[in-house]
Amino acid sequence: MSTDAIATPTPEQMTELQAVTDRARAGDHTAVPRLRELLALFPRHGAYFGDLALQAAGVWIDLAAGPDLHLRESLAVKLDALRRDLLGGSADPVLDLAVDRVALTWLAANYLTAMDGAAVKHGESPRLQAFRAKRRHQAERAHLTALAALVALRKALAAPPAAAPLAAPVLTDRAAREAVANRLSGFFDGLPTLARDGAKAAASN
Incomplete structure (x- = not known):
């Protein structure tokens, strides 16, 4: 079946x-x-x-929402909307992978940014705040890298296919001799008549 x-x-x-x-x-x-x-x-x-991308998103959503089911569902809706906007209706599987990476890094970077704010609010030690800031910077770089890759991929997919190189014309033996004769004819104008006629005859043969 x-x-x-x-x-x-x-x-x-x-x-x-x-x-x-x-x-x-x-x-x-x-x-x-x-x-x-x-x-x-x-x-x-x-x-x-x-779908490991989906599972990874679930982990970040769990971290961000905790027991707050409203926030959990809201984040899931936001992530789905972000993916739809970035895909733009495309069914290209490579673009889908790139969009997954952008969505995940967006979630991670913003979660860590929120944790930075919470750390300052609760008066965490400067050493711990510095550690959190380092992780956030890494997440932001990963997000920017994913965005750059997505933009480059979109440009590559939108670019028109490269035109095939034009094939050189195939000349018959007679056409080739005539082309050579025409190209050389200008050089014969200053030659004596006998030499000019002989050179043209040689070119035509």
Whole structure:
């Protein structure tokens, strides 16, 4: 059965998928063959849990939101909107990877900036504040690098394809002789008639 025929698992299949997933997460190697079969039937399940960019975003959102579920959901919505804006409707997989990197570094840089402000507010030691500032600077550089890569990629994708070089014209033997004769004819004007006629005859042969 094709994977397109089963876009969404039935409740029974979802129950089995959850049970097999739990066994695999617990380290049960006997669950792997059936897990592979289920992931082949429902690739979206594997794509979701195997998306490390998505998992990384979840880690940063957890750090930023903590137990605040409203902030957690708001950050997820903001991140989705940022990705959509940066993708601009493109389905290019390479652009998608670049946008993931920009979104993640944006999240990390802004989280660390917020932590810098909280550190100052709570009067942390200058040494700890300096450590936090160093981490923030690293995150900001990573974000700027990701942005630069995205801009360069957009330019590369938008550039028109390079024109193929024009092939040199292929001349027949006669055409080649005539071209040489025409090019040399100007040099014969100052020669005596006999020499000029002989040179032209040599060129035409």
